[in-house]
Amino acid sequence: MNYLHAYHAGNFADVVKHLTMTLIIEYLKHKDTPFRLLDTHAGSGIYQLTEKEAQATGEADTGILRLFENMDPKCKILINSQIDEVLAPYLDVVSAMNTGEQLQTYPGSPLLAKQLLRSADRITACELRISEYEKLNRLFGRDKQILTRNIDSWKEIKGLLPLEPKRGLILMDPPFEQPNEFERALDAICLGTKRFSGGIYALWYPIKARHQADKWSKLLVKRKPEMGVETILRSELYVRAPDNDTQLNGTGMIIVNPPYTLFNTLDTVLPVLQRILQQASKTERFQKTVLETL
Template sequence: MNYRHAYHAGNFADVVKHIILTRVLMYFKRKDAPFFVMDTHAGVGRYDLKGVEAQKTREAETGIARLMKALPNAPKEVRELCEPFTTLLNDMNEDKLQHYPGSPMVAQSLIRRTDRLSLVELHPEDFDELTVNFNWAKNTKTHHLDAWQAMKAQLPPNEKRGLILVDPPFEDRDEFNAILRALYDAQKRFSKGTYMLWYPIKDLQMIASFSRVLSGMDLGRTLDVRVMIDRPGSQAKFIGTGMVIVNPPYVLEKELKVLLPWLVKLFEVVPGSGSHSIYELVGEQK
């Protein structure tokens, strides 16, 4: 599948991914020590939901638009866990929902002046727009690099703590293998880092193979988090969103157990067709 950000901005997968990202970053901010954040496939950083690309798919209508409409009536705990994300949405929009933050904007909204954000983008036009969008932020640098080369060059960071978000476009079938190779190499240099590896749920056989390899790797505690909006059918289609999290914050699983059931009911295609799971691929390493 082609998952170039502009065409899918604000869809259900974006919303789930970005809420999880805010929860991880909120945990990082609990300590005063500075931390490093890398977004390996940054895109342009922010999106116009009324633009040509977003209007072509109109996926935001069943994603972020649905969330913002339903959230006022959500349980209090759900609203509180979504607050860092929805505060950014409200700051970006006035009366109508038109602008949506990519993961770079989500990260920039939560890091402090002492923290550092590295945004990597290979597509030349997207890189130029990304740079314009973030040239005001002294603690943010943009890099016109291949994602996997950037991980080799920038890890380990000078900071002792770090979050690496890997969010490829999945334009070819080798993307899962590329993620595995990059993670294997990065772990040798920065084993204490937290890694968030996003993937679309479409080819279940390929995902099963991906999970098997991950479970056999020498990693820290690793969670595989999935939100399914429909049941698998005879034809492969985009039916869910997944996130592998290496070295997750200890509070994250508890927070996800509150968030995911509500998000599944919100985004499922028909009532009862959705599901969620939090599976421990790798336990604590001694």
């Protein structure tokens, strides 16, 4: 992928990734003890859906905008009380950032997380691309809760762990510009779990063809003994049949040490999200979600 996130902000993959991140953060908040989010590929932190990059792709139209009626940030789609409760922390942040009659601003993962944190919680937001880092640093440079770093997180992961405080989430959202990106991510997780075994590691990955996702899953299982962890969750959502290598057809998350509540919550909400976000015709048949422990 040639990946600059401004082109993809608020798309269906962002919705699933950011909802999953929000669920983990809300779980971590159940304890009074502070925690830290390490965002390894933080981007610029905030995106304008009216700017040329987002308008060039229109991907938010089939993503976040489908969860609001008529693009109005005050009018969230109501599904049922259980699903609405799950979506509320995430959608409330997006809604609060948009005071006009149209949804124009979308938060990147560090800004979304910032709005969910308590005063004692912290974020380390890392970004390698200098143009994105400069925007990130302007956004958070004076915020005492957030440390921004212009580094290659894969190369520096050893120095970033363990987290302080010693609770938290490591969110990995690499650009997948390199063919070995998934393998590099697994290297980072394997190293990370040796230094910070109790951390929650959440890795996002794009899916074009299903066979690639299955290949990565097998590789993950093969390397699981290196991690020394008990539970790994594989979560995927497809908006089209995953049989076309030229487009993004699905989105996946690998969660190492997932919260014990996460499987059941995703099992309930993913099929509903898929029906809202799907881009295939209603008659097209394919496996629309994957949720399994590895």
